Amino acid sequence: MTEFHSGLVTIVGRPNVGKSTLLNRLIGAKVSITSPRAQTTRHRLLGIKTTDAAQFVYVDTPGLHTAKGNRLGQYMNRAARASLEGVDAVLLVITATGWTEADDTVLQLVAGHPLPVVLVINMVDLLKERTALLPLIEASAKKFAFAEIVPVSARNGDNVDALERAVEKYLPAQPPIYPEDQLTDRSERFLAAEFVREQVFRLFAQEVPYAVAVQVEKFQREKGVLHVAAAIWVEKEGQKPILIGKGGERIKEIGTRARQAMQKAFGGKVHLELWVKVREHWSDDARALQTLGYEGD
């Protein structure tokens, strides 16, 4: 038998390039939330895939953005930077539309670490002609000595198997790090909060998603049904009616969609109860951030 390989592979990039979609696609399960809005991911999170020959431990990270902003933004950037420590390889994700200044900033950060960097050019499904990739691949190869350059579509799975093969070369020979049936390091309770936040990011415009944090207050199985109760925290009194909607329509829609995501991820029936609470400026308040789970990473 050939030796088993396992290792950590961190996924970095500017916000909104498809890192979390890629992580879910690589492991074949949904453990990380995604949305068309930048800065959806707030925590570092693992997605684990075990095959007969190897265990891939992928690290999803918040999109790296220019650090001014509030304490939450600083926490997110710290989590992304820390994810470059102690890993075996890096996937730097950009999109097929080409390099931006923000991508260059991420590259500079990554280049400071002695790690193999695989450049992932995502969203190739948006290109009319595959040949349009060639100049981008050439320009990328001039920017940095990438270990590999792999174009993919995280959305439809195109070429993601080739990416896995490319990554496998950089995993050291060692036994699996996690049990082979484990998909993530995060609890179902954590994922439940994230599935609610995902719907807020998908259903609301402008500042509302950035004003929201979700806290699960009950997570209990009774007679085959999982009962989840969660508070949606907002920063201002005025955001509360927006989230609730006329006759409670909007919060009902969040609940229905989040419940479906939970049922799919956890299996079995889920009963979900949601309400909205106000905590002024929680995203810039160190103590509030700690209570809401934004700490440690």
Ligand SMILES: Nc1nc2c(ncn2[C@@H]2O[C@H](COP(=O)(O)OP(=O)(O)OP(=O)(O)O)[C@@H](O)[C@H]2O)c(=O)[nH]1
């Ligand atoms: N067309 C297309 N869209 C994609 C692809 N991959 C991701 N997307 C979309 O791009 C948006 C952002 O995806 P995410 O996976 O949330 O991006 P992210 O890099 O994790 O974003 P942050 O967590 O905010 O940094 C979502 O609307 C995805 O559906 C792809 O291969 N093709």
Ligand SMILES: [Mg+2]
């Ligand atoms: Mg993400």
